[in-house]
Amino acid sequence: MPISVSVDEVRRLISISIEGTIGEADLRALGARVRGDPAFAAGYPILYDCTGAAAILASGEFVYNMGANARADKNRIAFVATSPTAFGLARMYQIVADESGKRIQVFATPEEALGWLG
Numbered sequence: 289m290p291i292s293v294s295v296d297e298v299r300r301l302i303s304i305s306i307e308g309t310i311g312e313a314d315l316r317a318l319g320a321r322v323r324g325d326p327a328f329a330a331g332y333p334i335l336y337d338c339t340g341a342a343a344i345l346a347s348g349e350f351v352y353n354m355g356a357n358a359r360a361d362k363n364r365i366a367f368v369a370t371s372p373t374a375f376g377l378a379r380m381y382q383i384v385a386d387e388s389g390k391r392i393q394v395f396a397t398p399e400e401a402l403g404w405l406g
Contacts, residue, residue, distance in 0.1 A: 291318050295327045301405065302332050302363075307340040312350050319354065333364040333405045337398060338374040351377050355384025365392040366401035 290308035295301070302322065322328050338344070358381075367378035378394045386392040395401040 290314070293318070293321060293325075295325065295332070297327075300327075300330075300332050302327050302334045303337070304334065305337045305340060306344075307342075309343040309345065310341065311345040312347070315346060315350070315354065328363060331362055333366070335398070335401055335405060336365065336367045336378070337401075338367060338369045338371070338378065339398075341371065341374050344373055344377055346377060348380060351380045352384050355381045358385040359387065361385070362391075364405055366405050367392075367394045368396070368398050368401045369394055370396060 290306065290310055291314060292305045292307075294303050296303065302325065304318070304322070322334070328334075367374075367382070369375040369378045375394060382392040382394060393401070393404055395404065
């Protein structure tokens with residue numbers, strides 16, 4: 289899978305890096321992996337770095353369903369998305385999953401995202 293996940297216990301941060309081409313099966317497996325991590329249950333914020341993604345092969349319906357399933361989550365999420373596709377999918381997820389508009393944001397740089405996550 290072209291996705292790496294690391295947990296920084298000092299910064300209390302889950303970092304996810306996406307490289308190459310990923311599809312819905314990759315994203316489904318990633319969701320299960322992250323949700324099963326004790327850091328997720330502890331409420332660690334999540335940084336998704338999509339700058340290395342060559343292609344994200346996921347339908348709007350898939351992203352909508354993932355977002356709908358995440359509405360009850362409490363973790364803050366920052367996406368770093370520089371390609372139009374990654375940005376659009378991240379924004380769709382944000383709109384569906386974050387009804388408050390305060391828990392999920394999409395950024396152009398890792399520095400902005402980390403600054404927002406705190």
